Amino acid sequence: MSVTPWEVEGEINYDKLIEEFGTRPLDSHLFYRLKDPMPPPVKRGMCFSHRDLDKWLDAYDNGEKVTVLSGRGPSEKMHIGHLTLYAIPKYFQDVYKCTVYIPVSDDEKFYVKENLEIEDVEMFANDNILDILAMGFDPNKTIVHKDFEHTKIYKYAAQVAKKITYSTAKAVFGLKAENNIGWVFYPAMQATHILYPQFIEGQHLTLVPIGIDQDPFIRATRDIAEKFGFQKPATIHKKLAPGLEGPKMSSSGKNAIWLSDDEDTVANKVNKYAFSGGQPSIKEHREKGGNPDIDVSFLYLKYFFEEDDNKLEQIARDYRDGSLLSGELKEYFIEKVNNYLKEHRRRREIVAKNIDKYMLRD
């Protein structure tokens, strides 16, 4: 197993990651402090680890200012795996009524992705922003900014850059000799994004929901936060979303279900590619039953699309005892996804009309 911000390899052992990264498990004690209603990724165990989430909740309980931040590197269109992340900041905004910051690192993706032209990055950035906001973020409590557009952030980035040595960047961010020098500055930008709520609102606790593979950035940012008189950002770690073709694969994959896919495409992809936990034949399936824990359709229902706990349990039960076939499960899953995407596109259009309410520009 190897988990870095740049690459995820092998079968992932989350307990081991907690140990390796030095984070804290999101145990039941802390879990029960979280307010209802929780969306599937939060209530069904996709969030498994954290740093200082307890402090963030304390601060909230004490009536102190708290914010939430989840960024996005716009290197491609967005697929359903991405939704599981942004459901988390949305939850905190809905339930804890806090401001959510969404920094979009168009510059980073431009530096790092060999074949991405500046126009591509800008196109993906604008496209991704609409998809994220379409999840229902509150225009009055959501701040989106792009590095190519909100360039005033540079003043802060410079201050952060001065506090990060080359050795640190090299060690934490995996810089290699052949990387262009954009890579060298990017860690400063990333840290600035994470500290940005404090730069503009004053010191307070910011919670940063991220995939566990991105944790090294948080660690590095925590190391320098106090040099600015800021609080170390808290974080809540999400497991990696399963790929369509197998739960072990990382989320960035071919054959993902894009948020822009139409109904037929979705049905096709699921039927044709989605890894199942079913048995090789109906007869065997009826006898032995299926395994929902490795079934991608089920996992996506569990982690995102099925809000109803009873319904999910019933599906799991029926699948395990063999009365529900993989094809039937897929049929239900397809319907859920398509219903979601239909609604998503409707919200996206509304967001597009009001985009100025969200964007922080110079």
Place this chain on the structure above:
RNA sequence: GGGGUCGUGGCCUAGUCCGGAAGGGCAGCGGGCUCCAGACUCGCCGAUCGUGCGUUCAAAUCGCACCGACCCCA
């Protein structure tokens, strides 16, 4: 500015020294088997060999120039 390495299907790579029909792996696609998917199995597509010129009967292979990526030094 000086010196050097490299450029082969979408990706990785063999072949380059010692010229002679461009091979493999992954991915992709189709069929079979399956309630689907995966495993498995059968099969298929796909390469201006960075570009140009030259040497030669013959150039991915040799020479020169250019383009591009990268490394070391300044």
